[in-house]
Amino acid sequence: MYxxxxxxxxxxxxxxxxxxxxxxxxxxRGSAKAAAVMTREGMMMGAALDKDTNEDIFAAxxxxxxxxxxxxxxxxxIGDFRQMVVLGSAGIMHLTELGDxxxxxxxxxxxxxxxxxxLDTRQISVRLRSCLDSPTSVQYAS
Numbered sequence: 001m002y003x004x005x006x007x008x009x010x011x012x013x014x015x016x017x018x019x020x021x022x023x024x025x026x027x028x029r030g031s032a033k034a035a036a037v038m039t040r041e042g043m044m045m046g047a048a049l050d051k052d053t054n055e056d057i058f059a060a061x062x063x064x065x066x067x068x069x070x071x072x073x074x075x076x077x078i079g080d081f082r083q084m085v086v087l088g089s090a091g092i093m094h095l096t097e098l099g100d101x102x103x104x105x106x107x108x109x110x111x112x113x114x115x116x117x118x119l120d121t122r123q124i125s126v127r128l129r130s131c132l133d134s135p136t137s138v139q140y141a142s
Contacts, residue, residue, distance in 0.1 A: 014131050015046025022124045023048045031120045033091070034107040037098065037128060040066050045102065062095060062105050069095075083121075085114065094121050098129055 019035045026032040036047035036055070042063030044055045070081045086093040092108045094117050106121050 011131070011134075012046045014134075015128065016048060018124070018127055018131055019046060019048035022120070022127075026120045029116060029120075031108055031112055031116050032106045033109050035124070036062075036105050038062060038103055038105070040101045040103060058105075062103065066095065066103060083118075085118075087114075092117050094118065096121055096125060098125055098132060100132075102132060104128060 015037050019037065023032055023035060034047075034049045034053065036049055036058060037045045038047075038059040039045065040063060042056075042059040044059045047055055047058075049055060049058060065084065065086070066081065069084045073079060073081050081097060083094065083096040086095075090110045092112050092114060094106045094108075096104050096106075098104050104121065104125055106117065106124075108117055
């Protein structure tokens with residue numbers, strides 16, 4: 001079900017494992033079906049995506065969305081980007097800043113409750129931040 005990340009990187013493996021657990025737990029509530037952590041520049045750090053999803057393309061598209069969102073927040077003088085929600089006819093995409101230029105993207109299926117998605121994303125963000133803050137240096141998945 002999931003695409004593979006670089007198993008040589010302990011940080012990428014830890015992030016991916018955390019995301020896979022998150023997907024397993026939240027899928028029973030109909031919340032998340034895929035998730036990824038990436039830099040704002042589009043470098044994938046860890047993911048739990050469908051095997052048919054190209055991680056590089058997914059990360060690059062999200063980096064483009066983030067750049068546009070940041071430009072919009074700058075133009076409107078509403079501060080730094082914190083999160084973005086994309087509502088599609090078949091689900092929700094929620095992107096949220098984890099800090100230091102790192103972003104979490106969570107995708108859901110149709111009929112997901114936006115409030116639940118945001119709550120689940122906030123909870124996994126705390127776990128991911130502690131993973132990212134651990135002393136092991138960050139290496140990116142390939």
